[in-house]
Amino acid sequence: MVKAPQYSQFEYTDRDTLAGRLMRRYWHPVYLSRELESGRAKPLRVMGENFAIYRSETGVPRITAERCPHRGAGLSLGTVEDDCLRCRYHGWKFAPSGECVDQPIERKSFAHKVRIDTYPCEDYLGLVWMYLGEGEPPPMPRWRRLEGDLPRFAVSDFRRFNYFHDLENVIDDAHQRHVHRDSIYQDSEYADEMPLLTAHETSYGIEHNSTFSNGDKRALLYIAPNCVYFRTSASRLRGCDGLLWQVPVDDFHHRIFFVVTAVEDEAQRLLGAMRDRLKSNGPAKPQTPAHEIIDSIVSGRMRFEDIEPRSDRLFIEDGAVLTSQGVIPDRSLDRLGASDAAVSLLRKIWSREMRALDLGEPLREYSWPDDVRPT
Ligand code: FES
Ligand SMILES: [Fe+2]
Incomplete structure (x- = not known):
């Protein structure tokens, strides 16, 4: 007889797990707002996934995938330029939409074919909040x-x-x-x-x-x-x-x-x-x-x-x-x-x-x- 699933693995929250899918239906606080200075990028890890979090020079929080699609360097090592993030390794630059907008070393740029994942985020109650689920995010909870x-x-x-x-x-x-x-x-x-x-x-x-x-x-x-x-x-x-x-x-x-x-x-x-x-x-x-x-x-x-x-x-x-x-x-x-x-x-x-x-x-x-x- 096949044993019925117990649905008791609440602890495991990688993207393909049941608890992970449940958690990804909600917004989560992921960083202290005061520790994310304008013009700085930092590494962020949530539910087993790695991200780069940065605050634009105008003060807006942004979250992207951590892996640079060129050769995998961590984008959290990158440089914030206006509202964009430039990879430290070979200088590819990504807009807040995720589009690659500059490949300084390529004679013939193919930037328009490259993009990274970006995630909805905002400051609220002194915390940076993030939605890392699929599709349109639900409304942010408010107190x-x-x-x-x-x-x-x-x-x-x-x-x-x-x-x-x-x-x-x-x-x-x-x-x-x-x-x-x-x-x-x-x-x-x-x-x-x-x-x-x-x-x-x-x-x-x-x-x-x-x-x-x-x-x-x-x-x-x-x-x-x-x-x-x-x-x-x-x-x-x-x-x-x-x-x-x-x-x-x-x-x-x-x-x-x-x-x-x-x-x-x-x-x-x-x-x-x-x-x-x-x-x-x-x-x-x-x-x-x-x-x-x-x-x-x-x-x-x-x-x-x-x-x-x-x-x-x-x-x-x-x-x-x-x-x-x-x-x-x-x-x-x-x-x-x-x-x-x-x-x-x-x-x-x-x-x-x-x-x-x-x-x-x-x-x-x-x-x-x-x-x-x-x-
Ligand atoms: S690894 Fe990012 S530009 Fe090369
Ligand atoms: Fe306690």
Whole structure:
């Protein structure tokens, strides 16, 4: 008997995989806007594919295939000229449309017969966004509440394991009081209580609720396919809106993008104070890279309690637990309970959508309605 496909390989996102095809139906943040200076090209790797990303001299972000069609040099080594990118190896020049417009060493140019792939991209909320799927891109998701001239931080971090168990971690509210008990949960009013954890599917993904005995409710919002929207609860930075994405670099690495915006007055005061404190501290002092601390914890040379106070402490705490699960964990061995409601639902939704994609059936059209708020 032929075994039915399980549709559980969420981790593999190369272009020809089911999860990869699903992910390529959406826009993704791929770079911090402030780290892409005008007139510079840089290498970019997303879902196992290599690209060149550059900002034109007039400030417009552009993304092209990395391979130069002449003899394969990396276009990210190239030179930005106005809105075009010129290969460093023999000087072929490509317009934003992908057309080759100059072959300086060819006596008889055949530039009009050569082109490279280019990809839709734009700056939004301090991040460069990209669509790397087939055909016309869907509308870019917008968070109007977070737009405008509000105090905002956008950060990114490179992680040395698969993106999917990081995504599961972010929608798992139960882990907070254990993993972060020495940091944000130390002084949380909810530190001693385990709330009722529930999850249900919505038009944008999943609403994951934590309900406390006094009736208080926290709602984390998973926005398909790889974003979580939440209210920050750390005492030093309470009441901001946070958006967090896990974007695969390849099957063994991913990059997180985190945007925190102070929408309300009190949060604006806290975020403003934090920014002033960082400014008055001067340039950041060199510190041990987060991945080295994670390795020290996972290998038993260091304890969670030994992490010095630092702005990325939360990421280190999560990173240690996620690293211990493996680069690509075998989730068929998991024993899920009722408190894993959101994780179970996430897996169920992904399996269902991958199956539909495989069988050519209609997929669920998730879209962010922008009138829903996390609490
Ligand atoms: S490899 Fe790019 S111009 Fe030769
Ligand atoms: Fe966490």
